[in-house]
Amino acid sequence: MSEPLFEFKNIHVEVEGKKVVHGVSLKINKGEVHAIMGPNGSGKSSLSNALMGHPAYKITQGEAFLDGRNLINMSADERSRAGLFLAFQYPLAIPGVTVANFMRAALQSHRGKDADMTDFRKLFTAQMKELHVDRSFATRYLNDGFSGGEKKRIEILQMSMLKPRIALLDETDSGLDIDALKQVAEGINRYHNDENGVLMVTHYQRLLNYVKPQYVHVMYKGQFVTSGGPELALKLEDRGYEWIEKKVGQEAEV
Amino acid sequence: MNNSATQIPTDNSTYHIPEAALDLISGPQWLHKMRQTARKVFNDTPLPQRGLALWRYTNPESFLVDHNQMVGAQSCEGCNKTTEEVRQQFNDGNLAGLAIDCCGRDIEIQTGPDAEQGLVILPLSVAMDTHEKLIQKHFGQLVGSDTGKFEALNTALWHDGIFVYVPDNTTIENPVHLLRYGDGAKTTYYPRLLIVLDNNAQLTLIDEYSDGSVEHDNGYAYVNGAVEIFGAKDSRCNYIPLQQHTSSTRIYLNHRTRIEQGASTFTIPLVFGSGLSKENFGVYLDGSGAESNIYGVLFGSGHQQFDNHTLHHHRASKTLSNIDFKVVLRDRAVSAYTGLIRIDQNAVACEAYQGNRNLLLNEGTRAETIPELEILNEDVQCSHGATVGPVDPEMVFFLTARGINREEAIRMIVSGFIEGTLSHIPNNLQERISNIVQQRLEVN
C-alpha cells in the first residue's frame, strides 16, 4: 500500500486552556471520502480548526502529514498552500474585501507571487456559473450580509478554485435548502477525483446521499469511538447517539 | 512676489506676534484691523490649559513659535511629483480647477470650462478686490480671533490664501484640487481657505496639504491653517482635506463648515502626515433639514502623534449628522479622537450618530477615543460607539487558511476597513489613497 494522502495520529487539541480533542487518528488514501459525525460539542470543529492551523486551537500532541509532509510546524497559509482546505462551519465576513479580490489573492498565493493570473477571470466566472452563484457576488464583500446558504456555497466556490489535495468540509450542508444542497454536493463531486480526498463533518445523512463516503467515523467527547461504512450513518440517522453513549458509557462515565 | 527670506521683526516677549509683523502684509483696511485684533487676542490669551477639554492629549506649547527664530515659508522644491500628477488630471479634463498654493506666497490657479458657469477660484488677496463684499461677509466668521488662541495666530499672520465661490444653482461636476505646500525647517506657513457655495450650488473640493521640502531634522516646520466653508440653502459640498505633511512638520488645522436649510456636506478627512498634528473638523447645522457626514481615515506610523476633533453643532431642527472616523496605527504612532455632538435646546427632531474605530496593528501604538454629548432637548436620536483593538485574529485566520500570508492578510483587512470610506471620494484620488495606505503598510 502506498503512502496515505492525509494522515493524522493521536491528535490532542486544547482551546482556551480546555482539552477538547483527546488523541484521534485517521488515514485518508487518495480517492477516498470520509465522514465524521458526532453530537454537538464533541470536538469536530476543534479538530478541523486545529488541523488547519488555527492559533487558538493548539495541537498539544500528535502528528499530521499531507502527501508525506509534516503539517504540524506549518502556519495556516503554509498548510493551505500544501494542499489542505477547510470549509468553515461559520464562514467569517471580511468587510471591504470583495469576493473576487479575495479569490484572486488566494489563488495567486497558491500559484506563487509572480505567477500569471490572466486566466483568473475566466476561471472564476466559470466556477461561479457551475455553482449557480450570481455574478453580482464577485463584487460583494466577502460573506458580508450573505445568507447562511450563500456563505456555504461560496466556501465550495473557494474549494473549487483552489483544488486542494484534501478538503475538510465542516457542516457545509447545514443551512442549505434542498436545491442548494444538491448543487453544492455536485460541486464537491466535480472536485473529487482519484488523486484527492474529502473529509466531511456532518450531522445528517442527506449530504451523504449525494457525496458517498467509504468510511464514517463517530466522534464523541473528543475521541473517535467507532468507525464503519456508509451504513453507520444510516444507523445514526435512525437511532441517534444514545447507543454510542451506552457503548462507551462505562469508560466515559468513570 | 517677495522672494527674500524675510526675517520677522523682533519684539520683547518670545512667543508674541511682533506688531511690525502685520505691516509686512497688505490688504484692505478692515482686514488689517482684523489682523490687529487677532494679534492682540493671541498675545493676550494665555495658553490653553493642558489636560482640559481639547487639550487633554497635546501640549499647546508644541505649536508655539518664536517669531524671531522663524522665517515665513517661501519656496517649495521637491513638491513636483504631486503637482505634476494633479496637473495631468487637470489637463486631462478631470478637474474643474487647480490651485497651487506655495507657502501662502505664490498662488497659481488654473480653471477649466467650469469657470464659464461661474466657478471662481482666486487668491484671497485678489478676491479682496474682486469679491470684497462676499469676503467681508464671510471671512473670519467661522475661524477667527474669537475661536481660540491658535486660530487668532492664523488670523493675524496668514499671508495669502484661496477663495472658491460657486454661484446659485450651479453644479461643478469635476473636483477642484488645491495643493498647499509648506516649507522646511524653522518656517511658518498659515494656509487660509474660504469657500462660499450659494443656493443650490454643488462642489467637490480636494484640499491637499504637504511639504515642498523633504523630511529633515534641523528644526520643525510649523503649519497653522484655517478653512471656512459656507453652504447656502440646498447646497451640497464634498470637502476632502488630505494631510500629508512630513514628520518634521507640526500642524494645527481648523476646518469649519456652516450649512443652511436643506444643505448637505460630506467632509472626508484623510489624515496621513505630520509628526504632530491637531486637526479640527466642525460643522454647524444652521438650517432645517441640513445634513452633515464626516467620514475620516487616519493612518499613523513611526512616531506620529495625532489629535483630531470633530464637532457637530445642531443649531436647527430636523438636522442630521453622522460620523465614521477610522484610525489605523502601526509602529509607535498614537492617536486621540474627541467627537463632540451638540444639539441646541430649540433644535428638535435631530439625528446624530458618531462612530470611531481604531485598528492597532502592533503593540506600542495607542488610541484614545472620547465622545462628548451636549444634548439640550429630549426630542433627538443620538448614538455613538467606539472600538479600539487589533486586527481581528479570526479574519487573519480565515485569509491565511486560504493560502494568503499573514502580512498580506493584514494588508487586505486594513484596506477593507477603509474601503467603505474611500468609495466616497473621487476615483482619481481613491487610487492614490489606496496606494498610500498600501505603501505605509509595507514599509518596515
Ligand SMILES: Nc1ncnc2c1ncn2[C@@H]1O[C@H](COP(=O)(O)OP(=O)(O)OP(=O)(O)O)[C@@H](O)[C@H]1O
Ligand atoms: N474558541 C473556543 N473557546 C472556548 N471553548 C471552545 C472554543 N471552541 C470550541 N470550544 C469548546 O470545545 C468543545 C468542542 O466544540 P466544537 O465546536 O469542536 O464541537 P463540534 O463537534 O464542532 O460541535 P457542533 O456539532 O455543534 O458544531 C465544546 O465544548 C466547545 O464549547
Ligand SMILES: [Mg+2]
Ligand atoms: Mg462544529
